[in-house]
Amino acid sequence: xxxxxxxxxxxxxxxxxxxxxxxxxxxxxxxxxxxxxxxxxxxxxxxxxxxxxxxxxxxxxxxxxxxxxxxxxxxxxxxxxxxxxxxxxxxxxxxxxxxxxxxxxxxxxxxxxxxxxxxxxxxxxxxxxxxxxxxxxxxxxxxxxxxxxxxxxxxxxxxxxxxxxxxxxxxxxxxxxxxxxxxxxxxxxxxxxxxxxxxxxxxxxxxxxxxxxx
Numbered sequence: 058x059x060x061x062x063x064x065x066x067x068x069x070x071x072x073x074x075x076x077x078x079x080x081x082x083x084x085x086x087x088x089x090x091x092x093x094x095x096x097x098x099x100x101x102x103x104x105x106x107x108x109x110x111x112x113x114x115x116x117x118x119x120x121x122x123x124x125x126x127x128x129x130x131x132x133x134x135x136x137x138x139x140x141x142x143x144x145x146x147x148x149x150x151x152x153x154x155x156x157x158x159x160x161x162x163x164x165x166x167x168x169x170x171x172x173x174x175x176x177x178x179x180x181x182x183x184x185x186x187x188x189x190x191x192x193x194x195x196x197x198x199x200x201x202x203x204x205x206x207x208x209x210x211x212x213x214x215x216x217x218x219x220x221x222x223x224x225x226x227x228x229x230x231x232x233x234x235x236x237x238x239x240x241x242x243x244x245x246x247x248x249x250x251x252x253x254x255x256x257x258x259x260x261x262x263x264x265x266x267x268x269x270x271x
Contacts, residue, residue: 059084060150063115064125065138066090067105071125073191074170075103077154078123086120113145121148124168124186128206130242130258132222136204139168139186149185157189166203184221196233208245220255229264 062083064071067090075085079102087106106115116122122142126135142149149168153159156173163177166185171177174192181195184203189195191209199213202221207213211225214233219225223237226245237243238255247264258267 060148061086061120062123062150062152063106063112063120064088064103064123065109065112065142066125068125068127070127070188073172074123074125074152077157077170077172078152080155081152083121083150083152086115088125089115109141112142112147116142116145116147121150122168123149123152123170127188128204128222128224129208130224132204132206132224132240135186135206136222139204142168160197172209202239 060083062078062085064075067088071088079085085103087104089107089109089111090105091108124135124138126138128135151165151169153171154173157171157175159171159177160179162179163181165183168185169183169187171189172191175189177195178197180198183201186204187201188206190207193207193209194212196213196215198216200218204222205219207225208227210228213231216234217231218236220237220239222239223241225243228245229243229247231249235249235252237253240256241253242258243249244260247260248262249264253259260267
């Protein structure tokens with residue numbers, strides 16, 4: 058019997074998450090969105106069932122949850138949804154697209170999503186509610202703390218550590234051994250060659266401080 062799954066969020070990222078979930082063998086029953094019931098999402102395949110008020114009943118019926126809200130510089134809304142699902146006792150399975158590669162010695166936390174073409178190599182660890190987006194490379198022994206988003210095409214060298222709720226932008230490169238602090242943002246295309254402090258926003262080649270979160 059396939060595992061039933063509902064997605065929180067109905068935007069563009071949710072469509073990619075649901076494609077991965079369906080390809081991985083989950084039975085996707087639909088999406089929940091703040092705007093409530095509406096037309097089908099995900100290329101017209103999956104219905105929007107209503108808003109978040111339906112979540113407790115679905116969880117009680119054994120439906121598992123995946124977070125379909127992306128994060129571009131701010132992963133706290135996704136973290137809030139994850140924590141709400143946890144508080145309800147929801148199952149939050151890791152979702153791995155069959156076209157991704159996750160090494161046998163890598164570890165994935167609850168609700169983590171690994172999209173098509175992504176790679177997590179030997180000894181890499183992703184915490185809860187992490188996104189390893191399309192074509193991203195997370196090399197050996199990297200640590201992605203909870204609620205991190207590694208964007209499409211980003212490359213993390215060996216033993217990089219990314220702090221909680223941080224965002225690594227599209228096509229960014231982080232040199233091996235570097236650390237990115239909690240709630241930091243690495244801009245699209247940036248090349249990080251030294252540690253990024255917590256809450257900082259770094260951009261450029263090589264990456265330099267742009268500003269700091271309030």
